[in-house]
Amino acid sequence: MIWSKPRFQHSFELLPRVLKEVAPLLLPLSLALWGLEYYVAWVNKARFDNPMASSMLTIVALGLIGILLQSIASVIWLLYVARSTQRQMKNGHGEHPLIFLKNHFHQTFIESIRAFISIGIYTLFFILPGIIRWVKLVFTCFVSAFDPDYLKGKKDALKESSRLVKGAWFPLLILLIVQAFIPYLFEEFALGNYGLSSEEQAGKALSFNFLSLPFYLVAFILEVYFAIYFSLTFFARWSFKTERPQ
Numbered sequence: 001m002i003w004s005k006p007r008f009q010h011s012f013e014l015l016p017r018v019l020k021e022v023a024p025l026l027l028p029l030s031l032a033l034w035g036l037e038y039y040v041a042w043v044n045k046a047r048f049d050n051p052m053a054s055s056m057l058t059i060v061a062l063g064l065i066g067i068l069l070q071s072i073a074s075v076i077w078l079l080y081v082a083r084s085t086q087r088q089m090k091n092g093h094g095e096h097p098l099i100f101l102k103n104h105f106h107q108t109f110i111e112s113i114r115a116f117i118s119i120g121i122y123t124l125f126f127i128l129p130g131i132i133r134w135v136k137l138v139f140t141c142f143v144s145a146f147d148p149d150y151l152k153g154k155k156d157a158l159k160e161s162s163r164l165v166k167g168a169w170f171p172l173l174i175l176l177i178v179q180a181f182i183p184y185l186f187e188e189f190a191l192g193n194y195g196l197s198s199e200e201q202a203g204k205a206l207s208f209n210f211l212s213l214p215f216y217l218v219a220f221i222l223e224v225y226f227a228i229y230f231s232l233t234f235f236a237r238w239s240f241k242t243e244r245p246q
Helices: 007-047 058-090 097-123 128-134 140-146 157-165 168-191 198-203 210-243
Strands: none
Touching: 007 058, 007 097, 007 210, 058 097, 058 210, 097 128, 097 140, 097 157, 128 157, 128 168, 140 157, 140 168, 140 210, 157 210, 168 210
């Protein structure tokens, strides 16, 4: 099952220990990405205020850099939290997440790029096929890092992710939406953008407010919590479908 009350409770129990282990790396990473969002918002404001003096090349370059950094950060997040979750389920025993990340980042990032390209191709055939493909490939990074058969070259990460998602596509889609929306809502509160149109967001003055930090911290904790739950969901489905191959 995707929605599981015991799994939500287990995630809550693991949260303090996982947070203690992952925060030294992931919190500065998140703050850096949020800082990039502030900078992009500042550039957009400059373009809004004086379109003739702004460079479109700068906007495009920032967009490409943002996509690359977000992709790298997503892989780091997934591997680091998933490995920490697995470790804390064993009371802190096993390979440290930093070592695990070092050993598995390269191949996992390659598989995430493969998944991204596949989703992009499906999206060319309208949005719905792209969404379906996105959900089917959400476990790609986990397979490439945790599945022994993949590591031995016996499985394709994209095909195995699709197999693990089979029979749970829609509830998993709802989980992904909830997982993304709730932290995003707190980030919007932190930026002061909640309830504003895109024009108002671009036009309003930007100044970093330290009162926004609590909202960012809440968003960070929620992101870790949902990442733990998502990791436990993968481990549960992987164990079940490995024992009962379909």
